[in-house]
Amino acid sequence: MRVHLPKKHLAETLAQVERIIPHRSSNPGLSLLNLELKDDTLIFRGSNLDLDIEATLKADVEGEGQLAIPAQVFGQVVRALPGELVELALVDQELEIRSGSFDTRLQLSDPSSVPSLHFPDSYSGVLNGKLLGDALEHVRYASAVAEYQQIFRGVKLELSDRKLRAIATDGFRLAYYHVDETSGLEGDLVIPARSVDEMVRLLGNGEARLELSEAQVSIASGIYKLNVKLMEGTFPDYERVIPAQFLVTLSLDAKTFAETVARVAVMADKTANNRIDLFVKDGHLEITAEGAYGRSQEGLEVQQEGSESQIALAYNAKYLTDALQHIDGRMRLSLSGTTSPSLLAGLDQPSYLAMVVPLRTG
Amino acid sequence: MRVHLPKKHLAETLAQVERIIPHRSSNPGLSLLNLELKDDTLIFRGSNLDLDIEATLKADVEGEGQLAIPAQVFGQVVRALPGELVELALVDQELEIRSGSFDTRLQLSDPSSVPSLHFPDSYSGVLNGKLLGDALEHVRYASAVAEYQQIFRGVKLELSDRKLRAIATDGFRLAYYHVDETSGLEGDLVIPARSVDEMVRLLGNGEARLELSEAQVSIASGIYKLNVKLMEGTFPDYERVIPAQFLVTLSLDAKTFAETVARVAVMADKTANNRIDLFVKDGHLEITAEGAYGRSQEGLEVQQEGSESQIALAYNAKYLTDALQHIDGRMRLSLSGTTSPSLLAGLDQPSYLAMVVPLRTG
Numbered sequence: 001m002r003v004h005l006p007k008k009h010l011a012e013t014l015a016q017v018e019r020i021i022p023h024r025s026s027n028p029g030l031s032l033l034n035l036e037l038k039d040d041t042l043i044f045r046g047s048n049l050d051l052d053i054e055a056t057l058k059a060d061v062e063g064e065g066q067l068a069i070p071a072q073v074f075g076q077v078v079r080a081l082p083g084e085l086v087e088l089a090l091v092d093q094e095l096e097i098r099s100g101s102f103d104t105r106l107q108l109s110d111p112s113s114v115p116s117l118h119f120p121d122s123y124s125g126v127l128n129g130k131l132l133g134d135a136l137e138h139v140r141y142a143s144a145v146a147e148y149q150q151i152f153r154g155v156k157l158e159l160s161d162r163k164l165r166a167i168a169t170d171g172f173r174l175a176y177y178h179v180d181e182t183s184g185l186e187g188d189l190v191i192p193a194r195s196v197d198e199m200v201r202l203l204g205n206g207e208a209r210l211e212l213s214e215a216q217v218s219i220a221s222g223i224y225k226l227n228v229k230l231m232e233g234t235f236p237d238y239e240r241v242i243p244a245q246f247l248v249t250l251s252l253d254a255k256t257f258a259e260t261v262a263r264v265a266v267m268a269d270k271t272a273n274n275r276i277d278l279f280v281k282d283g284h285l286e287i288t289a290e291g292a293y294g295r296s297q298e299g300l301e302v303q304q305e306g307s308e309s310q311i312a313l314a315y316n317a318k319y320l321t322d323a324l325q326h327i328d329g330r331m332r333l334s335l336s337g338t339t340s341p342s343l344l345a346g347l348d349q350p351s352y353l354a355m356v357v358p359l360r361t362g
Numbered sequence: 363m364r365v366h367l368p369k370k371h372l373a374e375t376l377a378q379v380e381r382i383i384p385h386r387s388s389n390p391g392l393s394l395l396n397l398e399l400k401d402d403t404l405i406f407r408g409s410n411l412d413l414d415i416e417a418t419l420k421a422d423v424e425g426e427g428q429l430a431i432p433a434q435v436f437g438q439v440v441r442a443l444p445g446e447l448v449e450l451a452l453v454d455q456e457l458e459i460r461s462g463s464f465d466t467r468l469q470l471s472d473p474s475s476v477p478s479l480h481f482p483d484s485y486s487g488v489l490n491g492k493l494l495g496d497a498l499e500h501v502r503y504a505s506a507v508a509e510y511q512q513i514f515r516g517v518k519l520e521l522s523d524r525k526l527r528a529i530a531t532d533g534f535r536l537a538y539y540h541v542d543e544t545s546g547l548e549g550d551l552v553i554p555a556r557s558v559d560e561m562v563r564l565l566g567n568g569e570a571r572l573e574l575s576e577a578q579v580s581i582a583s584g585i586y587k588l589n590v591k592l593m594e595g596t597f598p599d600y601e602r603v604i605p606a607q608f609l610v611t612l613s614l615d616a617k618t619f620a621e622t623v624a625r626v627a628v629m630a631d632k633t634a635n636n637r638i639d640l641f642v643k644d645g646h647l648e649i650t651a652e653g654a655y656g657r658s659q660e661g662l663e664v665q666q667e668g669s670e671s672q673i674a675l676a677y678n679a680k681y682l683t684d685a686l687q688h689i690d691g692r693m694r695l696s697l698s699g700t701t702s703p704s705l706l707a708g709l710d711q712p713s714y715l716a717m718v719v720p721l722r723t724g
Contacts, residue, residue: 070655073628073629073655073656076628077625077628077629077658080624080625080628081625082621082622082625082660094656095656100660101660101661101662102622102625102626102658102659102660103658103659103660104628104629104656104657104658104659105656105657105658106629106655106656107655107656259444260444260464262442263439263442263443263444263464264464266435266438266439266442266466267435267439267466267468293432293435293468293469294435294456294457294466294467294468294469295466295467296439296464296465296466296467297464297465297466298444298462298463298464298465299463300463
């Protein structure tokens with residue numbers, strides 16, 4: 001069993017697979033990479049239990065077989081190889097890695113300790129990979145960090161015959177991405193945020209094929225196949241909380257707004273929700289913050305519409321900054337009151353919507 | 363008291379001064395920046411007790427005075443400023459920072475809590491700043507980390523009427539930089555490695571003026587003045603341990619050697635001093651390593667001279683890698699035996715010499 005391939009292809013593919021495989025695990029088999037040689041392909045497999053990955057590289061293969069090796073060490077060796085071509089060979093129960101005058105013998109691990117991974121033979125749905133990646137990437141930031149209720153740490157993906165929709169929320173803010181595209185599948189999936197990050201990274205611009213089963217979604221995109229474990233539990237009824245009526249609507253430049261918020265927020269009190277205050281009156285938006293070291297303020301001219309001539313609200317500055325990272329050009333900030341959610345959306349970005357709940361200032 | 367200056371100048375200078383000033387300290391006064399306005403200059407002062415810094419910027423100044431503010435917060439505000447011009451003004455016992463439509467009021471700290479810093483009025487010695495920086499930068503890596511004897515954590519600087527020399531050692535390796543240049547001063551100084559890093563960063567290409575006193579060396583370079591506290595204690599007698607006779611001398615390409623060492627060392631046992639083995643015979647250098655995951659080897663053709671036709675030694679791979687980072691082109695590796703130090707030097711780099719003690723392999 002022997003294979004020749006360009007170092008560049010091996011190193012690039014390995015780097016993607018290696019990211020998923022844990023460096024250390026209470027189950028040592030999990031830190032192993034499974035390599036299979038067959039039919040002029042070199043196949044990499046690994047898992048972190050939440051996500052299984054398979055990558056298939058074309059290569060010049062003699063013989064066939066499977067072996068298991070420590071993923072991280074193999075990656076370090078491959079990245080350091082001197083030549084442009086690599087030879088991998090099974091010699092005396094070791095994996096020999098040769099390139100130029102360099103020669104490494106890597107001890108094999110017990111292949112039975114590697115988790116057994118199965119990927120679907122066929123896929124019933126299909127989406128554009130970039131579209132799916134964009135949807136997930138736009139909303140992922142709004143999912144909760146560790147201390148929150150489990151289901152908030154996921155991203156919800158809604159597939160139907162009319163739409164693709166991604167939503168994330170931590171209860172204080174929400175991000176929403178909607179396109180009128182169908183994959184041919186129907187289902188509501190909640191995907192762990194960490195797996196979403198890997199999906200965003202691995203989804204190519206081409207076709208992403210999808211297969212749904214009880215507890216996982218499987219995706220094939222380019223040379224990669226993924227099995228993504230789904231989260232259990234009930235995702236909050238987000239549509240109910242998105243307001244439809246607003247007291248004041250502002251139109252302004254998203255980049256200017258984001259930079260101003262970031263600037264003023266330097267003085268915000270980190271121990272009091274990073275509070276910044278917005279006061280709107282007669283087409284002027286004044287942003288202020290005050291903390292232990294002093295206070296900051298900056299004014300912006302805005303287009304103002306709505307029933308109220310003035311309104312004052314406070315936000316966690318970080319939530320505004322996060323929401324604004326995906327908005328370009330002219331945007332709308334829609335205010336529904338001091339205790340009900342505000343909406344942020346780009347005027348030329350119909351797919352993406354961000355919602356932030358104001359801080360109670362009572 | 364009011365000053366106008368370009369944001370770029372303020373931000374760049376502040377970034378250098380801010381690096382020195384501790385973010386947190388058991389002495390809160392230490393985290394403060396002292397700002398003085400006088401004679402069309404804005405003067406920044408701060409200290410980490412080991413190192414005092416003063417930076418002087420030309421600016422458009424009205425009035426004069428001194429104030430103290432938290433260095434880190436001021437730095438954050440300045441970096442975030444929107445405009446190209448900044449106005450600083452003392453208003454109602456606050457420092458007002460204005461740029462464009464942005465306005466911050468930073469509370470002043472008690473100026474009496476800032477350490478009182480004094481810089482010399484005159485300097486008796488002078489060196490080229492780049493030369494001094496190069497000397498320090500070449501040897502700094504060989505100084506010891508925390509767990510070693512205090513004096514090993516410094517870099518020794520020898521100034522005389524004939525030479526400038528910098529030396530660092532941790533007892534297992536040594537780096538040495540020598541040039542036939544005089545500053546006009548005489549003295550043996552041991553400078554804490556952390557202060558050496560700041561000196562390397564701040565020394566410009568122009569003239570560095572020097573002043574020695576009992577417990578510190580003061581340096582003026584460009585807009586910066588530094589007081590650097592010296593370490594007490596006896597630096598080891600390094601000249602005694604540098605060998606002058608060698609069993610085998612190899613000539614080889616430094617970059618190829620460094621890359622080969624790094625590559626083979628991936629398999630070295632991290633729990634056993636990162637050991638790699640060198641075996642030289644008949645103009646062939648074979649480098650090998652063996653650890654928990656397997657073994658690596660690579661051969662290099664070299665020019666070999668000396669009384670012995672073959673020799674085998676072991677090293678901590680990291681020590682070779684560190685020593686090689688400053689060597690370019692063709693180099694000499696001089697071996698004095700399996701237990702006495704080896705020397706590494708570039709053939710076209712007469713100033714720099716690295717010494718590494720082989721590992722005991724008994």
